[in-house]
Amino acid sequence: xxxxxxxxxxxxxxxxxxxxxxxxxxxxxxxxxxxxxxxxxxxxxxxxxxxxxxxxxxxxxxxxxxxxxxxxxxxxxxxxxxxxxxxxxxxxxxxxxxxxxxxxxxxxxxxxxxxxxxxxxxxxxxxxxxxxxxxxxxxxxxxxxxxxxxxxxxxxxxxxxxxxxxxxxxxxxxxxxxxxxxxxxxxxxxxxxxxxxxxxxxxxxxxxxxxxxxxxxxxxxxxxxxxxxxxxxxxxxxxxxxxxxxxxxxxxxxxxxxxxxxxxxxxxxxxxxxxxxxxxxxxxxxxxxxxxxxxxxxxxxxxxxxxxxxxxxxxxxxxxxxxxxxxxxxxxxxxxxxxxxxxxxxxxxxxxxxxxxxxxxxxxxxxxxxxxxxxxxxxxxxxxxxxxxxxxxxxxxxxxxxxxxxxxxxxxxxxxxxxxxxxxxxxxxxxxxxxxxxxxxxxxxxxxxxxxxxxxxxxxxxxxxxxxxxxxxxxxxxxxxxxxxxxxxxxxxxxxxxxxxx
Ligand code: FRU
Numbered sequence: 001x002x003x004x005x006x007x008x009x010x011x012x013x014x015x016x017x018x019x020x021x022x023x024x025x026x027x028x029x030x031x032x033x034x035x036x037x038x039x040x041x042x043x044x045x046x047x048x049x050x051x052x053x054x055x056x057x058x059x060x061x062x063x064x065x066x067x068x069x070x071x072x073x074x075x076x077x078x079x080x081x082x083x084x085x086x087x088x089x090x091x092x093x094x095x096x097x098x099x100x101x102x103x104x105x106x107x108x109x110x111x112x113x114x115x116x117x118x119x120x121x122x123x124x125x126x127x128x129x130x131x132x133x134x135x136x137x138x139x140x141x142x143x144x145x146x147x148x149x150x151x152x153x154x155x156x157x158x159x160x161x162x163x164x165x166x167x168x169x170x171x172x173x174x175x176x177x178x179x180x181x182x183x184x185x186x187x188x189x190x191x192x193x194x195x196x197x198x199x200x201x202x203x204x205x206x207x208x209x210x211x212x213x214x215x216x217x218x219x220x221x222x223x224x225x226x227x228x229x230x231x232x233x234x235x236x237x238x239x240x241x242x243x244x245x246x247x248x249x250x251x252x253x254x255x256x257x258x259x260x261x262x263x264x265x266x267x268x269x270x271x272x273x274x275x276x277x278x279x280x281x282x283x284x285x286x287x288x289x290x291x292x293x294x295x296x297x298x299x300x301x302x303x304x305x306x307x308x309x310x311x312x313x314x315x316x317x318x319x320x321x322x323x324x325x326x327x328x329x330x331x332x333x334x335x336x337x338x339x340x341x342x343x344x345x346x347x348x349x350x351x352x353x354x355x356x357x358x359x360x361x362x363x364x365x366x367x368x369x370x371x372x373x374x375x376x377x378x379x380x381x382x383x384x385x386x387x388x389x390x391x392x393x394x395x396x397x398x399x400x401x402x403x404x405x406x407x408x409x410x411x412x413x414x415x416x417x418x419x420x421x422x423x424x425x426x427x428x429x430x431x432x433x434x435x436x437x438x439x440x441x442x443x444x445x446x447x448x449x450x451x452x453x454x455x456x457x458x459x460x461x462x463x464x465x466x467x468x469x470x471x472x473x474x475x476x477x478x479x480x481x482x483x484x485x486x487x488x489x490x491x492x493x494x495x496x497x498x499x500x501x502x
Contacts, residue, residue, distance in 0.1 A: 042457035043387035044501040045340040046095045053339045055303035056320050058115035058135050077338045078330045082109040091365045092344045112186040113137030117309040123219040125159035132159040138185035151178035153185050176222045183208040186241045194282040206239045226284040233292035236265020241303040249349045256280035261303045268441045270327035271302040277356050297443035298472035299325050316346040328434035352447040360468040370497035381485040384498035390454045392491040397448050400490025404482045412476050419444050429478035445470050
């Protein structure tokens with residue numbers, strides 16, 4: 001069965017490759033049949049039907065539908081000419097594969113970016129009666145890069161007047177040309193009030209080692225407002241995929257949160273997302289403190305950003321990340337596809353030891369997938385499947401732990417030892433594709449831990465302590481499925497819920 005499916009996918013990719021050689025502006029519709037029988041294919045996490053995926057892009061909500069676009073290369077399971085893949089969902093858990101949203105063109109590959117609902121048709125790309133969705137993305141001109149130029153990245157836009165089904169590139173692209181800076185990318189656009197009290201579009205852009213903010217009234221003409229961060233925060237790698245959102249602190253103050261992904265240079269090596277809490281006056285971002293914080297202390301939550309145009313009953317920002325790490329994303333042992341997204345998370349501000357921090361809470365929609373709980377019996381919880389949620393209260397707030405294990409003696413271990421929260425991947429199964437994968441990772445948690453929730457799926461575990469006050473996401477590749485949770489200590493009311501996507 002496995003050999004057959006491998007042969008099928010090899011044939012499939014060869015056909016796709018031949019097709020791509022003969023068509024430059026490729027627009028054929030692809031039939032999205034997923035190979036669901038692969039052992040690492042998740043149940044309730046989004047994965048591409050086949051081929052390569054990285055960052056989430058163009059996150060926008062419209063008329064009951066959450067759109068998820070993503071960096072996509074359908075012709076191979078490693079990174080290549082970037083497209084925007086497209087999926088839609090009504091509940092953030094079941095995703096439908098849609099036709100590819102954006103294809104590379106003569107200006108370049110389509111790198112990461114965002115999408116907005118242009119309700120007032122400020123761009124003129126729709127009509128007042130039927131305002132457009134507008135996608136703002138980076139063009140990456142590979143030939144220009146290979147020719148040794150520095151100005152190969154620029155920003156372009158595309159629009160849709162049929163609720164995201166089809167997209168047309170704006171014929172005046174690029175809307176923000178490059179000024180000779182090699183890393184000039186990942187525009188995140190939002191609606192803000194500027195210093196003159198006018199409603200305008202704000203573009204938050206990653207520019208090598210800093211953020212630039214641009215303003216526009218029509219999404220086509222952009223002017224530079226300010227820069228942030230050249231000497232602030234983590235700088236062990238290039239700044240990428242930023243986002244700027246307003247939030248309310250527990251004391252009622254309005255704060256602005258700036259997210260900046262960085263690769264490499266994360267706290268566990270490789271890719272990670274830092275954030276800064278501060279103020280934004282419509283022109284300049286001023287952080288409360290220069291020290292960066294991290295949205296997730298695990299190895300596998302990168303390039304995450306928030307949805308725009310959320311419905312009014314959704315009061316918290318909604319975030320999703322790419323559940324991998326550039327250190328090893330292209331060599332993980334999946335067959336016909338590579339990478340999943342994290343579960344969607346709601347964000348909230350909270351205070352720990354006098355410091356404001358971001359909390360990432362699993363979306364409530366996930367609770368609807370829970371089955372009846374299974375409790376520990378003689379210290380062991382038998383696992384119902386590969387997709388489940390572990391939940392426990394912490395009886396002894398300094399030390400606790402548990403392990404997921406299989407019949408080959410492999411295990412993924414979670415523990416808190418004093419102030420350190422640790423995930424141990426050393427014996428987690430297949431780890432030899434990268435020198436750093438099979439290691440212990442840890443972070444400090446110096447406030448009280450009261451509960452733990454861990455969402456497991458076929459190749460991942462997402463830890464939420466105190467419902468997301470501390471978050472750690474890791475992927476792992478056990479050679480046979482996990483069978484039990486055992487070696488529980490320092491925990492009360494441990495239980496497992498099977499999670500089944502309809
Ligand atoms: C982040 C990133 C972005 C870029 C995209 C290319 O993972 O490097 O900066 O737009 O991936 O696929």
